[in-house]
Amino acid sequence: MWRLARCASSNLSRSLRRRCFYTAAIPGPCIVHKRGTDILHDPWFNKDTGFPLTERDRLGLRGLLPPRVISFEHQYDRFMESYRSLEKNTQGQPHGSVSLAKWRILNRLHDRNETLYYRVLIDNIKDFAPIIYTPTVGLVCQNYSGLFRRPRGMYFSAKDKGEMMSMIYNWPAHQVDMIVLTDGSRILGLGDLGVQGIGIPIGKLDIYVAAAGINPQRILPVMLDVGTNNQKLLEDPLYLGLRQPRLEGEEYLSIVDEFMEAVHTRWPKAIVQFEDFQMKWAFETLQRYRKRFCMFNDDIQGTAGVALAGLLGTVRAQGQPLSDFVNQKIVVAGAGSAGLGVLNMAIEALSRMSGNNEMAVKNKCYLLDKDGLITKERKNIDPAAAPFAKDLKDVEGLREGASPIEVVKKLKPHVLLGLSGVGGIFNEEVLKAMRESDSTKPAIFAMSNPTMNAECTAADAFKYAGPNIVFGSGSPFEDVDLGNGKVGHVNQANNMYLFPGIGLGTLLSGAHIITDGMLQAAAECLASYMTDEEIQKGILYPSIDSIRDITAEVGAAVLRAAVEEDLAEGHGDVGPRELKHMSKPETVAYVSRNMWFPVYSPLVHEK
Numbered sequence: 001m002w003r004l005a006r007c008a009s010s011n012l013s014r015s016l017r018r019r020c021f022y023t024a025a026i027p028g029p030c031i032v033h034k035r036g037t038d039i040l041h042d043p044w045f046n047k048d049t050g051f052p053l054t055e056r057d058r059l060g061l062r063g064l065l066p067p068r069v070i071s072f073e074h075q076y077d078r079f080m081e082s083y084r085s086l087e088k089n090t091q092g093q094p095h096g097s098v099s100l101a102k103w104r105i106l107n108r109l110h111d112r113n114e115t116l117y118y119r120v121l122i123d124n125i126k127d128f129a130p131i132i133y134t135p136t137v138g139l140v141c142q143n144y145s146g147l148f149r150r151p152r153g154m155y156f157s158a159k160d161k162g163e164m165m166s167m168i169y170n171w172p173a174h175q176v177d178m179i180v181l182t183d184g185s186r187i188l189g190l191g192d193l194g195v196q197g198i199g200i201p202i203g204k205l206d207i208y209v210a211a212a213g214i215n216p217q218r219i220l221p222v223m224l225d226v227g228t229n230n231q232k233l234l235e236d237p238l239y240l241g242l243r244q245p246r247l248e249g250e251e252y253l254s255i256v257d258e259f260m261e262a263v264h265t266r267w268p269k270a271i272v273q274f275e276d277f278q279m280k281w282a283f284e285t286l287q288r289y290r291k292r293f294c295m296f297n298d299d300i301q302g303t304a305g306v307a308l309a310g311l312l313g314t315v316r317a318q319g320q321p322l323s324d325f326v327n328q329k330i331v332v333a334g335a336g337s338a339g340l341g342v343l344n345m346a347i348e349a350l351s352r353m354s355g356n357n358e359m360a361v362k363n364k365c366y367l368l369d370k371d372g373l374i375t376k377e378r379k380n381i382d383p384a385a386a387p388f389a390k391d392l393k394d395v396e397g398l399r400e401g402a403s404p405i406e407v408v409k410k411l412k413p414h415v416l417l418g419l420s421g422v423g424g425i426f427n428e429e430v431l432k433a434m435r436e437s438d439s440t441k442p443a444i445f446a447m448s449n450p451t452m453n454a455e456c457t458a459a460d461a462f463k464y465a466g467p468n469i470v471f472g473s474g475s476p477f478e479d480v481d482l483g484n485g486k487v488g489h490v491n492q493a494n495n496m497y498l499f500p501g502i503g504l505g506t507l508l509s510g511a512h513i514i515t516d517g518m519l520q521a522a523a524e525c526l527a528s529y530m531t532d533e534e535i536q537k538g539i540l541y542p543s544i545d546s547i548r549d550i551t552a553e554v555g556a557a558v559l560r561a562a563v564e565e566d567l568a569e570g571h572g573d574v575g576p577r578e579l580k581h582m583s584k585p586e587t588v589a590y591v592s593r594n595m596w597f598p599v600y601s602p603l604v605h606e607k
């Protein structure tokens with residue numbers, strides 16, 4: 001049964017815990033096996049002008065840097081100053097080129113000095129997330145071959161068949177905790193971007209470091225390049241990936257199998273997050289690997305939890321008890337990995353609430369794809385979508401393939417949720433029709449990314465559907481001024497609220513698989529995080545500024561679920577017995593304590 005108990009620690013302690021992040025993680029010395037310029041060129045260890053003189057002596061750096069030692073805080077201020085002057089100097093220029101310029105300045109720092117990079121990222125996550133993550137990361141992927149300067153992460157291609165087991169040992173880190181893997185076949189709503197999709201694992205792992213405090217020396221972004229079906233890229237002389245059509249069938253799976261075996265052999269405890277795979281492979285690989293490896297699919301499972309938390313928040317915003325969720329009519333536009341993941345999880349939750357009456361619940365959920373409403377009349381229906389196909393007699397007045405406007409006008413849904421990847425399909429007419437919703441506070445979630453692919457903008461949603469709506473979007477929008485001092489709140493309904501906690505909680509639990517129970521615990525935790533007061537204002541998720549706080553809570557919920565399922569084998573010095581005996585608040589504190597925080601560690605050279 002769904003609970004809505006507050007998470008282990010109350011709002012009151014949020015700022016207190018945040019302060020702890022800044023003081024708890026005083027680092028011990030860090031062993032390096034290199035000296036001199038090799039250190040200056042290694043972003044894991046480089047401190048630029050911040051190397052103290054004694055360290056310069058010890059590491060053979062004397063004379064390789066200007067003499068003055070600049071403190072970390074001063075370096076931070078200098079970077080932020082140059083970032084702010086970039087902002088000022090590019091005012092009025094086209095948005096895309098300004099965003100790319102901001103990405104470049106951040107990326108240069110990332111390439112040079114990771115400690116400083118992650119510190120500015122953590123402290124300014126609200127400003128920088130839209131640059132290193134959606135929406136700018138989409139633009140970066142589209143232009144990746146031209147932007148490419150230095151490699152980041154690993155690239156396994158169809159040409160590497162038979163070699164992956166040895167290739168994996170080319171990665172310089174002894175330990176890897178978190179891998180984000182893509183084959184580039186469905187990058188955000190931008191389609192097949194081939195090898196250029198590597199920007200997504202890089203951006204997701206930046207969020208892992210910022211939100212979950214995964215040590216950046218233990219992350220690995222991976223591109224599996226099995227070709228591309230994007231003709232434009234195949235013809236682009238700058239394209240850096242394999243110039244061949246995508247592998248299909250067994251040939252494709254054998255590449256993914258080989259990669260998974262190689263990773264598991266070198267780092268048996270590493271967690272692999274599958275990201276932005278086209279639907280057929282997203283579902284197939286999830287089923288294929290989830291019982292054998294520690295992995296999950298973020299688009300199917302992470303998104304589902306965030307959407308479900310949003311849907312439950314919507315019920316609360318209406319002033320209804322959670323049990324009223326079963327009465328909500330939910331229309332989902334987009335029958336891909338994300339849309340189906342959301343419906344499957346919502347139905348599971350709903351049917352638990354209504355005494356496992358799955359059929360009754362399914363009747364309240366409606367699914368549309370590019371050909372409109374999916375009914376049993378549909379020819380060649382995708383097997384994954386088939387369970388949601390409507391019997392025409394149950395949707396009187398609607399036809400097979402009915403358009404969004406027909407569906408909304410007829411059904412007057414409580415929730416209209418977009419995961420179609422198509423910008424603007426919730427147009428003025430559709431949004432105006434939502435004014436007639438059966439709900440007092442209809443919910444509109446335009447969850448597709450990046451911004452131009454969102455089903456509608458925040459401003460249009462409030463303008464046409466009215467001020468009473470609850471609004472969520474996958475990419476950020478500004479809150480909307482509704483006049484008379486009223487604000488239309490924008491919620492960033494993005495899986496970034498869950499995947500970092502799923503990864504961190506699993507890692508610290510030492511579980512060797514990620515179960516539905518662990519994912520459900522993550523969603524429940526997010527759903528219960530906000531106070532009634534916040535929810536009444538239409539605020540369904542915490543501010544991105546406090547993403548470490550929510551990630552600590554989600555991580556703890558995942559860890560405790562693993563303990564309850566007897567899957568927790570422990571991590572480092574903390575064994576399963578200790579995990580079992582931790583109270584809820586102790587688990588949250590344990591998770592917080594294990595978050596890496598960027599400060600310069602004293603470097604000690606060892607041959």
Ligand SMILES: NC(=O)C1=CN([C@@H]2O[C@H](COP(=O)(O)OP(=O)(O)OC[C@H]3O[C@@H](n4cnc5c(N)ncnc54)[C@H](O)[C@@H]3O)[C@@H](O)[C@H]2O)C=CC1
Nearest residue numbers: 188189334335336337338369370420421448449474494495
């Ligand atoms: N906010 C978030 O956290 C997340 C957002 N997404 C976004 O969701 C979108 C879809 O992702 P996937 O499901 O993985 O893609 P997908 O390619 O598997 O599915 C897209 C679905 O949309 C349908 N569609 C296309 N045009 C449509 C239209 N005009 N009306 C209704 N449906 C239409 C397609 O038929 C297909 O069923 C992407 O833009 C992605 O960025 C995905 C995961 C997380």
Ligand SMILES: CC(=O)C(=O)O
Nearest residue numbers: 188276299449494495
């Ligand atoms: C957010 C995300 O995972 C996506 O748009 O695919």
Ligand SMILES: [Mg+2]
Nearest residue numbers: 275276298299
């Ligand atoms: Mg994704």
